[in-house]
Amino acid sequence: MTDLSLARGQVDRERLLRLLQEYGVYAGVVALLAFNFVFTSNFVSAENFRTQAVQVAPVLIVALGMALAIGTEGVDLAVGSVMALSTSLLSLYLGYGMVPAILMALVGGIAVGLANGSLVAFLGVQPIVATLALMVAARGIALVLLPQLEDVRDPGMASLGSGDVLGVPYLVLIAAALALLVAFVVRRTTFGRQLLAVGDSRPAARLAGLPVRRILIIVYAASGALAAVAGILATARLTASDPTSLGTLMELSAITAVVVGGTPLSGGRIRIGGTVAGAVLIQLLTTTLIKHDLQPSWTQMAQAVVIVAAVYAARERGKR
Amino acid sequence: MKPTALSRRTTARTLLATGLLTSLALTGCTKSEDSGDDKATEQQADAGQEVASPSAGSGPGCTIAAYGGEKLDLKNATVGFSQSEKEANPFRIAETASIRAEAKKRGVKLLTANAQSQFSKQISDVQDLIAKGADVLVIAPLNSDGWEPVLKTASAKHIPIVTVDRKINATACKDYVSFIGSDFVEQGKRAADQMIEATGGKGEIAILLGAAGNNVTTERTKGFVDQIKAEAPGLKVVFQQTGEFAREKGQSVTENLIQSKPGIKGIYAENDEMGLGAVNALKGAGKKAGDVKIVTIDGTRNAVQGIVDGWISGVVESNPRFGPLAFQTLDSFTKGDEVAQDIVIKDTEYTEANAKTDIGKAY
Numbered sequence: 001m002t003d004l005s006l007a008r009g010q011v012d013r014e015r016l017l018r019l020l021q022e023y024g025v026y027a028g029v030v031a032l033l034a035f036n037f038v039f040t041s042n043f044v045s046a047e048n049f050r051t052q053a054v055q056v057a058p059v060l061i062v063a064l065g066m067a068l069a070i071g072t073e074g075v076d077l078a079v080g081s082v083m084a085l086s087t088s089l090l091s092l093y094l095g096y097g098m099v100p101a102i103l104m105a106l107v108g109g110i111a112v113g114l115a116n117g118s119l120v121a122f123l124g125v126q127p128i129v130a131t132l133a134l135m136v137a138a139r140g141i142a143l144v145l146l147p148q149l150e151d152v153r154d155p156g157m158a159s160l161g162s163g164d165v166l167g168v169p170y171l172v173l174i175a176a177a178l179a180l181l182v183a184f185v186v187r188r189t190t191f192g193r194q195l196l197a198v199g200d201s202r203p204a205a206r207l208a209g210l211p212v213r214r215i216l217i218i219v220y221a222a223s224g225a226l227a228a229v230a231g232i233l234a235t236a237r238l239t240a241s242d243p244t245s246l247g248t249l250m251e252l253s254a255i256t257a258v259v260v261g262g263t264p265l266s267g268g269r270i271r272i273g274g275t276v277a278g279a280v281l282i283q284l285l286t287t288t289l290i291k292h293d294l295q296p297s298w299t300q301m302a303q304a305v306v307i308v309a310a311v312y313a314a315r316e317r318g319k320r
Numbered sequence: 321m322k323p324t325a326l327s328r329r330t331t332a333r334t335l336l337a338t339g340l341l342t343s344l345a346l347t348g349c350t351k352s353e354d355s356g357d358d359k360a361t362e363q364q365a366d367a368g369q370e371v372a373s374p375s376a377g378s379g380p381g382c383t384i385a386a387y388g389g390e391k392l393d394l395k396n397a398t399v400g401f402s403q404s405e406k407e408a409n410p411f412r413i414a415e416t417a418s419i420r421a422e423a424k425k426r427g428v429k430l431l432t433a434n435a436q437s438q439f440s441k442q443i444s445d446v447q448d449l450i451a452k453g454a455d456v457l458v459i460a461p462l463n464s465d466g467w468e469p470v471l472k473t474a475s476a477k478h479i480p481i482v483t484v485d486r487k488i489n490a491t492a493c494k495d496y497v498s499f500i501g502s503d504f505v506e507q508g509k510r511a512a513d514q515m516i517e518a519t520g521g522k523g524e525i526a527i528l529l530g531a532a533g534n535n536v537t538t539e540r541t542k543g544f545v546d547q548i549k550a551e552a553p554g555l556k557v558v559f560q561q562t563g564e565f566a567r568e569k570g571q572s573v574t575e576n577l578i579q580s581k582p583g584i585k586g587i588y589a590e591n592d593e594m595g596l597g598a599v600n601a602l603k604g605a606g607k608k609a610g611d612v613k614i615v616t617i618d619g620t621r622n623a624v625q626g627i628v629d630g631w632i633s634g635v636v637e638s639n640p641r642f643g644p645l646a647f648q649t650l651d652s653f654t655k656g657d658e659v660a661q662d663i664v665i666k667d668t669e670y671t672e673a674n675a676k677t678d679i680g681k682a683y
Contacts (some may be wrong), residue, residue: 041580042580051575145406146512148410162604245564291579296562
């Protein structure tokens with residue numbers, strides 16, 4: 001890339017910086033992988049990659065919905081609480097069978113998303129405020145429904161959480177499929193283009209006759225549904241419903257993954273590949289520090305550094 | 321144009337209404353779930369009450385004359401109990417159930433309040449209890465600091481206060497009578513003894529720490545690490561990461577641990593939930609029960625079941641059943657007897673030897 005800018009005969013610092021910002025997340029992932037290959041014992045093993053992929057799956061799924069919300073120049077702070085709500089609903093309805101329970105959990109997530117979307121689209125409430133309200137409300141409802149951790153003894157759920165196809169865990173397959181689906185919707189469908197237009201400029205989108213409200217409602221409903229899927233999968237992995245702690249601070253991890261991945265907070269652009277890489281980067285960062293038994297406070301500080309770097313990059317991009 | 325815009329609006333409205341209705345329906349039809357559990361926990365509250373005597377604590381004793389109150393008969397008194405957190409985890413459930421059961425047993429009138437993890441609510445809860453006529457108070461404090469307004473009201477009326485499970489920063493025998501709680505350092509020490517026993521005192525072990533900046537975490541770590549250093553120099557703590565007292569975190573941290581340090585012999589989890597997460601991780605990695613020795617603290621039923629199943633080697637209890645000891649202390653005190661300022665509640669422990677027979681006592 002450097003060669004390319006030099007070949008043009010002029011050192012385009014701006015352009016170089018932009019390339020770094022666009023692809024920095026991939027460079028970060030590669031650098032962390034390289035570090036671990038060399039310095040972390042037993043890092044290169046199928047078992048370890050499997051663990052990392054399984055651990056990143058729920059974060060990634062939540063981040064996909066978050067990317068859609070951020071693409072419309074919004075944000076969805078309710079995702080962590082939606083995970084808690086979905087795990088509560090799942091646990092309560094598991095008596096009727098796994099499929100009805102999963103459906104109820106999804107309905108719960110979509111309901112929160114519809115409420116978010118309605119507040120944003122009809123009442124014109126700022127997304128950060130609207131989803132903050134639902135973040136508090138959904139966690140509250142989750143704890144009313146299921147006040148304490150409950151074990152999930154359903155064998156179907158257990159195999160969803162730990163089973164695999166040809167060595168690839170269900171969780172990873174589902175996360176990958178959803179990432180492809182969301183990428184397809186964003187890049188190849190009319191809805192995706194309309195969504196980005198809304199994020200670019202809502203007044204312009206309205207003038208162009210786009211169904212702005214419907215788009216916003218669908219986006220938040222999708223984010224709610226994805227968060228519910230993440231909650232269901234996390235429950236399956238844990239074989240327990242824990243609405244007190246499931247999904248806490250998940251909104252921050254998801255926002256970090258999206259922003260680190262190069263999606264601007266100003267909307268109008270969504271990078272799904274970057275979001276995937278962003279989620280992987282956070283996972284690798286946490287895992288590296290854990291494997292090297294560094295003080296937990298260092299983990300938090302390292303994450304802070306990455307967030308600041310990403311926000312700095314976003315600021316540079318915003319100036320242009 | 322017009323009809324489409326209108327229909328769009330209706331669809332969206334319908335969506336909104338459906339959303340709200342569903343959420344209402346969801347809350348409505350599941351509300352009745354909790355009632356069944358209460359009875360079970362109440363029965364459980366009576367089990368496994370092993371209690372030290374109120375005079376057998378540490379610190380100088382306190383009498384009602386020194387405190388400035390008047391003697392009364394606890395039987396005719398009204399006791400106010402202020403719980404700090406929602407009864408959403410086994411510890412709080414068992415704690416409240418134990419206080420209720422003891423009040424019932426003694427035929428004492430009990431007023432209760434729950435601060436739902438909000439400190440300002442707890443302050444007003446306690447003031448309410450006093451206003452409603454509580455003669456003595458049992459408080460499970462949410463915070464150690466910030467109690468001055470309550471203590472002022474209480475001391476003006478010479479209301480004896482006993483705090484349970486957490487201490488408040490105030491003068492014993494002046495602002496409150498006694499504190500009854502577990503010794504977390506001692507719990508860590510006993511966990512270390514169990515770990516030494518389970519591993520034979522040799523090899524590499526890991527610690528799943530509790531939430532950072534929490535005194536329970538610090539004390540349970542100190543007790544464990546010091547005891548290992550003193551008693552089993554062959555055991556090396558090679559890994560200390562926080563699992564934030566949550567099962568999910570305990571699981572993901574342990575997954576990383578067993579891959580980077582496959583030779584690990586034992587895991588000390590500073591609460592049961594993280595220990596159960598570690599069990600999940602070991603199962604997922606294809607280990608067999610007993611391959612890695614797990615020792616945990618709390619004594620919840622799930623963890624004791626883990627011993628029965630062979631996945632957990634030992635559980636040190638953190639006793640939430642303060643009822644008998646709190647009422648005994650208040651009874652002696654209001655009669656005019658001397659009670660200790662710091663009273664340590666007796667914690668039992670579960671091992672392979674007693675897990676099967678004593679699981680009914682676990683909370």
